[in-house]
Amino acid sequence: MKGSFWGKKLVVDLSKGTCTTEDLPEYLAENYLGQKGLGARIIMEDVPTDTDPLSPENELVFSTGVMTGTIVSCSAKLAISAKSPLTGTITDGSVGGHAGAELKYAGYDAVVIKGRAPELSYLYISPDKCEIKASPELKGLGTFETDDRIRKAEEDEEIKVLAIGPAGENQVLYACVSSERYRQLGRGGIGTVFGNKNLKAVAVRGWLGVQVPDVQKCMETAAHYHKADGIIDKEYEIYDDGTPMLVNLSQESGLLPTRNFQEGTYEHYEKINSESLKEVRQNKKACFSCGIACGNYVVDGDARVEGPEYETIALLGSSIDNPDRAKLIELNAVCDDLGLDTISAGGVIAYMMEMTEKGKHDFGIRFGETDKALELVRKITYREGIGDEAAGGSKRLAEKYGGAEFAIQVKGQELPGYDPRGSWAMGIAFATAPRGGCHMSAYPIELEAWGTLDPFTFEGKAKLVADMQNAQFAKFSMGVCDFWPVESETLAKLFEVTYGGDWTAAKVDKAGERIFNIQRMYNIMVGFEGREDTLPQRFFKEILKDGPPKDHPMTEDAFNATMQEYYTYRGWDKEGRPTIERLEELEVEPELIDRYRAVTGL
Amino acid sequence: MPLKFHLKDCTGCQLCQLACSAAHEGEFNPVKARLRITHDYRENNIYIHATRCTFCKICENVCPVGAISNNGKWMIVDHNKCIGCGTCEQNCPTGVIYLNDNKKSIICDLCEGEPKCVEWCPKDVISYVEPKKKGAKK
Known part of the structure; x- marks a missing residue:
């Protein structure tokens, strides 16, 4: 134990x-910081890269950070890592709410779950208990009711539950994990891995205090x-609006995904933007220890949800041509309850709509048919009819039905709510994010489309994205939420007052780069190649007709040249493989480098 | 009630609990805080609840060894006298009193007039109002 780090992991074998x-x-x-980094490092060591993600040999690694459970704001997230059944890459997601801090108070930095339970079960973790409880009665239940039932069964309202819905049980490849109803760990099919392990939920209760080297200093530094x-200003827009504030920004920048990324502006955006959602907002809600409070609880008629967040608005709103606020809220809540990632679900539905409209294949659903989208979400969850195939994601659908240009995904994971033609560096980030189509590895959009950099050039962007990714990976490994735009220097100071030791911004960024490279090593060992660091052809072949991006074609040649620049800057070879020299400079452990060398022959 | 909560603005972040446990117990631990914030979802909204000392003084009246007193503003527990019987905990109408690891009664003392929960609340939900003196006119 050092500072806030327990130095303990719980290993649960569901088979045994x-x-x-x-x-x-x-x-x-010290080398992997926590959360994302710690999870990646454990997966790297435990899960061979040829493991079938849907087998008992895959693992779920829950990890907290050194700041989790302390008074540092925005630090209570929980990461879960695994090999993704959707993409085949290493993946991780993070969820807010209270579960991360609760796990820390239970006395663990990480929990590793392996094997497969003989029947549907949930896991209960507290400082003095670890119990695998057979729970066939929870089969088929939504995440909301599962949460309620477990707290009731344990006779403890303060238990924090992470649960899957029927989508996870039915192995939909983009099933999410829900906590406290409306906090989702959405991407990459972490919920699918839960389901494959017959793990309906993880329930956590803790009461052990988190220690830091000097509590007074920690409080002063955090404050x-x-x-x-x-x-913590009440004027901070993330508090005032939450993520829906991005709708107007995306619309103005011409990168709001509309009708499956055919357009970047949506004529009905005002019906689903922050101003509209504020009309039906009942309350604000924070995650544990967060001074911001981005959450919005909205009620519109019979529909209610804590959300919808920007990505959901883009993917289940403008991208499927759904301008109906109440139906958007309903779709969001239904996905949360059934346990579906709203981003991938929206991407799959939009693909099917465009395929139908373009006459490529009749999936029986067109843009604007939101009621059918609601029905399709249920069919996907229960694998009924076409829903059975749609449960595999847009890439697999396109492999069977064609229309690869309409499957807006990278490495099999559907893209979030930003058209890269309106912010070219965002395209580099999408192409190189270790978990596939993802907006969390770097967010250069705030400097380009919403900042002062030219969004329509690749000049200088390879370095920009790589540097941002390193910083983001450090930040997310320390467990700090994206909504604190924190400098690495600040992270260093916060690490010192929670964990201890001497930290600098350079040391933080180097750890971030190490973690990014660990994930890349894993993917290369899985068999991923540089040519998969690309974007859907639509973005290179079609020019947006409205808004700022309209006169700026983003060519594939320019993009590919930038990827080479990116590889060089990262110290990778022309195929995008980290070189041994670079890994040694980053002080990756020799035994990991040996394994990598044995597989790649580098 | 010396600690006033404007609950409509409370987001349930529990920073107040963390500040409380850190200031008094030297660790971050919401279950060792002298106030408690919980939330639940019902029907049409999120409901946030704040449990804190209301200065009702029942604990003082039921303590069998006279370990609990007050100075007109907050409660005072004499840990030399406290025998850890838990009578105060059992009789506290809000359930906010607990016995610490050494079996001593823990009751909010308003940080002796400068409550950390008030200082740390990011949304100014909590305010400290000194009780009015007897006979003082409104």
């Missing part, structure tokens, strides 16, 4: 029905940066 506690050495906290960075 055992729970054991193992030590986590301090060097893991200082909360104030200096303005995150």
Whole structure:
């Protein structure tokens, strides 16, 4: 134990029905920080790269950060890592709410879940218990009711539950994990892996205090940066609006995905933007220890949800031509309850709509048919009719039915709500994110489309994206939420007052780069090649007709040249493989490099 | 009630609990805080609840060894006298009193007039109002 790091992981083998506690050495906290990094490092060590993601050999790694459970704002997230059944890459997601802090108070930095339970079960974790509880009665239940039933069964309202719905049980490849109803760990099919393990839920309760080297100093430092960075101001727009504020920005920048990324502006955007949602907002809601409180609880007629977040508005709103606020809210809540990632679900539905409209294949659903979209979401969840194939995601659908140009995905994961033609660096980020189509590896859009950099050039963007990714990976490994736009120097100071030791911005960024490279190594060992670091052809072949991007064709040649520049800057070879020299410079452990060398022959 | 909550603005972040446990117990631990924020979803909204000392003084009246007193503003527990019987905990109408690891009663003392929960609340939900003196006119 050092500072806020327990130095403990819980290893649960669902096949054997055992729970054991193992030590986590301090060097893991110092080199991989926590959350995303710690999870990636454990997957790297435990899960061979040729593992079938839907087999008992895959693992779910829950990980917290050194700031989780402390008074540092925005730090209570929980990461879950696995090999993704959707993409085949290493993946991780993070979820807010209270579960991450609760796990920390239960006395663990990480929980590793392996094997497969003989029947549907949930796992209960507390400081003095680890129990795998057979729960056939929860079969088929939505995430909301599962959460309620487990708290009731355990006779403890304060238990925090992470649950899957029927989508996860039925192995929909983009099933999510829901916590406290409306907090989702959405991407990459982490919920699918839960289902494959017959794991309906994980319930956590903790009461152990988190220690830091000097509690007074920790409080003073945290208070200082909360104030200096303005995150607890009531005027901070993430509090005032939450993520729906991005709708207007995307619309103005011409990159709001509309009708499956055919257009970048939506004529009905005002019906689903922040101003519209505020009309039906009942309350604000924060995650544990978060001074911002981005959550919006909205009620429109019979529809209610804590949300919808921007990505959901883009993918289940403008991208499927759904301008109906109440139906958007309903779709959001239904996906949360059934346990479906709203981004991938929206991407799949939009693909099917465009295929039908373009006469490529009649999936029986067209743009604007939101009621049918609601029905399709249920069919996907229960694998009924075409829903059975749609449960595999847009890439697999396109392999069977054609129309690859309408499957807006990278490495099999559907893209979030930003058209890269309106912010070219975002395209580099999408193409190189280790978990496939994802907006979390870097967010250069705020500097380009919403900032002062030219969004329509690749000049200088390879370096920009790589640097941002390194910083983001460090930030998410320390467990700080994206909504705190925090400098690496601040992270270094916060690491010092929670974990201890001497930290600098350079050390933080280097850890971030190490973690990024660990994930890349894993994917290369899986068999991914540089040519898969690309974007759907639509973005190279079609020019947006409205808004700022309209006169700016993004060519594939320019994009590919930028990828080479990106590889060079990262110290990777022409095929996008990290070189041994670079990995050694990053101080990746020799045994990991040996394994990588054996597979790649580098 | 010395600690006033404008619950409509409470987001349920529980920073107040973290500040409380850190200030008094030297660790971050919401279950060791002297106030408690919970939430639940019912029908049409999120409901946020704040449990805190209301200065009702029942604990003082039921303590069998006279370990609990007040100074007109907050409660005071004499840990030398406290025998850890838990009578105060059992009789506290809000359920906010607990016994610490050494079996001593823990009751909110308003940080002796400068409550950390008030200081740390990011949305100014909590305010500290000094009780009016007897006979003072409104």
